[in-house]
Amino acid sequence: MADRTFLSWPFFEPRHRELADALQNWCAEMPAEAADLDEGCRSLVEWLARGGFLKLCVADGERRPDVRSLAIARETLAYHSGLADFAFAMQGLGSGAISLFGTIEQKREWLPKVASGRAVAAFAMTEPTCGSDAANIATSALRDGNEWVLVGEKTYISNGGIADFYVTFARTGEGEGSRGLSAFIVPAEAVQVAERIDVIAPHPLARLTYDNVRIPADAIIGEPGEGFRISMETLNLFRVTVGAAGLGFARRALDEALGWAKVRRLGSGTLADNAVTQAKLADMAMLNDASALLIYRAAWQQDVGGTDNRRAAAMAKLHATEAGSQVVDMAVQMHGGAGVTRGVKVEELYRDIRALRIYEGASEVQRQIIARDLLKEALP
Template sequence: MSDRSFLSWPFFEARHRELADDLRDWCADNLTGRYAEDLDSECRALVRELGAAGFLKLCVADGKHRPDVRSLAIARETLAYHSGLADFAFAMQGLGSGAISLFGTIEQKREWLPKVASGQAIAAFAMTEPQCGSDAANMQTSAMLDGNEWVLVGEKTYISNGGIADFYVTFARTGEGEGARGLSAFIVPAEAVAVAERIEVIAPHPLARLTYDKVRIPADAIVGEPGEGFRIGMETLNLFRVTVGAAALGLARRALDEALAFASKRRLGSATLADNAVTQAKLADMALAVDASALLIYRAAWQQDEGGIDNRRAAAMAKLHATESAQAVIDAAVQLHGGAGVTKGVKVEELYRDIRALRIYEGASEVQRQIIARDLLKGEAL
């Protein structure tokens, strides 16, 4: 990244700056010019390599400590700048195992977290259903206790790492109450789940529709207590929500760098595209959007790491602004490139496809606006 001045902000400690340097060097050595021919194999390889390099340790709880959100955000921004797929591989190790990090038993943590951190096991987070996207409280997949086993029946869809995961943290209805009060979370080994369909999207990632046909798992495979699943899922998503914005920031920062390089070299008459006042105004707007996103993201990450602060509004603002503004920044970069911007194989075209899903997953932009507004109105009521 050409502009790294943000690392001097007071949100960061020396260890964060060291991480940014180490990961930048690793990306330069391992991700430059790397393009996947076999998506599944490439994702598995990225997980193994990130684990071997020690970076996946950032994704899981360390003893009594939750994952450090500033470290996660720096990692995702840096990885996304170089490769959207590498960011995906990293992020899903965190989200997929997040419920175990936050709510798992000692035995569950010992069994799964070292494997996730080393890249030996690929994690997945299975909440979304065909008729239940943002409205997770109304999911229909069920789990019933039968002796010493839970029996799961239902279907999940758009599950990241679907088809390549080693386990799925799966959310199902256990009936302790209506809506959100009757859900629980379970660790389900991949061999127990059927991959009904692989789903292709505009930015290639391993996604799948899964079916649970009377899947039997041990009684101790539940994460937390029965009926706590909605809270577990929401706290897991909230932990990683800021990092989605960080990934968007990495994509936007790369788009700005690509636009600067292209405009400086592209001839326009006797001058360059960068000499044009309209171009300069566009570049200024792009830089403004990038810095505003960075401030929101690292403020929210700092708040989460400090603890004792309800930062749901700050996290929602960071995710919302970073993803929406990154879309605009990348679109502007494509426009500045002209015909080259929509040519397959050109970086800004890849970024254009990479950014779109970030405005949807882990809480769509519309959901983030609801979170912000409800928090504002709650304060007004007081």
């Protein structure tokens, strides 16, 4: 059982502790891993919807998603299953632009479907020649009467191939670089899945092509030219939760290491009797606590409002994913040969956690955000 003493911290309200209990109990009934990846992911979306947990991912009226709740959910799910965390997170990220900037009609059409699991969501920004540098998006959207016509290509799109709609970012030309982007809701049937992409921690991922895709004029989210701001605010909303997922993986790695150390024989005792092992376990626990403090401070700031939390969110994401990778690596090392053997949990965690330092703003980008914010506040 993962350490849950953090729930007594002053960042939380009783409803957060109730959520943690409910989700922990719900995870005991998690469906068995399906042989087919797409089927397994859709099954997990439906399972999360039955428990009512996907409601956390979408706006409730004018109320934005509660970041503390999202972080608790992702930490808990990641502890149990990387794919379950992925299924939950993408329902939020994929529909986040609609929650934050959608019209009343767009929210009414899509958000209930996302919350009930009737629609799988996706966030389509990355392109073959454009990753972290979103301002250089090349996919175009041209107005043609009462329609928009999209032409271009997206890649490494999570839920690619199983999504029911893609929130797609394209260039509409109101200005250069980031000033000329807009966001659109594109139904899946209008998009071609050009290639499925296989990665080290399997989840639905694809390269998509938009071949003169026509969508109604009212499929735009916000105003033309607001796409970059919409994308950045959506990513910022969920950035802290990426750190929470990393913490969930790291907490599981620590528990696996503790269990292994107690039973693995070493000389006349066990690994747990060894001073080097004890030092590693102490380091792992300290890294996890530091991550938790950064994550839930940033989440609290985001929910309470009144302050720009971009630096805190970047710190939380950066530290938790980097430190989590260290914790998982130490658990693998402690397991020896078993740690790199398929079917052993720490080997799975090693693959699960690696991508977190890349997506939704790579570690290098988070360092830039932190440094620029510090420099802005520094005295001349």
